[in-house]
Amino acid sequence: MTGPYAEVIGDPISHSKSPLIQKFWLRALGIDADYRATHVTPDALPAYFAERKDDPNWRGCNITVPHKVAALAHVEDHEGVRAAIGAINTVIRADHGVLVGTNTDAAGFAAPLSGFDLAGKPVTVIGAGGAARAVLFALTGIGVGPVTLLNRNVEKGAALLSSFGLDGQALPLDGAVPPSALLVNTTSLGMTGQPSLDLDLSALPEHAVVYDIVYAPLETSLLAAARARGLATIDGLEMLIGQAAVAFALFFGAEAPRDRDAELRRILLG
Template sequence: MMRAEVIGDPIEHSKSPMIHGFWLDALGIEGEYGRTQVPADGLGAFFAERAQDPDWRGCNVTIPHKEAALDHVPDPGDVRASIGAINTVFRDDDGKLVGTNTDAAGFYAPLADTDLAGGHAVVIGAGGAARAILFALSRIGIGSVTLMARNPLKGAGLLAQFGLKGDVVDFAAPLPPADLVVNASPLGMIGQPPLRLDLDPLPLHAVVYDIVYAPLETELLAAARARDLATIDGLEMLIGQAAAAFELCFGAAPPRDRDAELRQRLTA
């Protein structure tokens, strides 16, 4: 039986098993999808062991391993040079494990009808998810980015890597009047400190996007809705990136026409 899983540390919060399990059942595929907590110093051993199991089709990679996982699997698409982080490992046609990134496409999908070309975005965080988001923003022609990061040198390096104009500020800085605000950090996640921002500087057309999905209704999204701002929750990116990963691992496109039913199950 084909098997796949999601790895991270922590991992109990992950909704990926429910998503992939829903699609496996819907398509009648004999397979299973689980979750495994893998510490940072165990990544090498994990991939070496899984590589020997022909039934293991791959995994999704979440916090905090998206950058480190690049050191343990081949990178034929040179994701290291483009995004600098992977979130999916799968077997290629030769049966070898390779890494890729589906986060960028998953992040952009709910913004596809939003004209952000030349606009101003605020991105909070500088980890693996932020890399994919900055990559996506660079491809849609965002005008400038304010990156909120604890390490200003790392933040400046990320903006330069993706050819983005903008500035790096700390988490206590006030928001500029941006068109898009994205929380790409773990702040606001269950077990993490909250993310509290004063959204008053944002114009009425601004979009607030929080990739955290546990809890789904974060303080950031609640504050945005209180101001009648457009919001995008973490399930949008989660389902979008999972769909691409599912096809890579199990060889079939998931039934996206049943997204509404899937969301109902995830939020029950």
């Protein structure tokens, strides 16, 4: 490929909507560059970064499951992301082929929550992977109250809460959802091709917010259950577009045209 480009990597990767988003913004701004999806398996990750760092046209990549933690081993950590979050979702090719890792997930996750009063309020988080790390980092900045973390491996969940200095408890994935002002699914459960996430939401108060970072499909069983109860919901496109905008500026040196979000959402849903 000739000319500047960036890409998104993962395993699987066919579900990713990142190319649609980034190409929409490139066209809108008249920037002559490309963005693509590339399937990279865990075994191929070291070779992928070794090859890309020598390509002057490569601006960087977004990272999706399962590479958000493993990719840290292949990049410079100029922002202290390893200590602060423990996972990256974006890599930038800096001067002389230096690869620098960062995380735009935290900012993308937090943006849609700005209109809700969550300070000191109890929160429930599902999952303990790379996305959960970004979410917990953002929640510490918001100053939420106790956090209940549901995960298959309870010890991993407890260790993750401790690493962020968050008060709360870790429960198994099938544990009861406690009363919470916010419930967040950070897992791939509910994604196309994955088992659904079926939770009993009856303990959530009527003012609770249910946030599912899955975006394929956009209407997950979790969000459908929340809407059936009349709860406020935030879908995965909110976080996806938010984090993508931060990455776009890093890749291409221009601010994403967020005034066209409504048009972009229609394209993504089509």
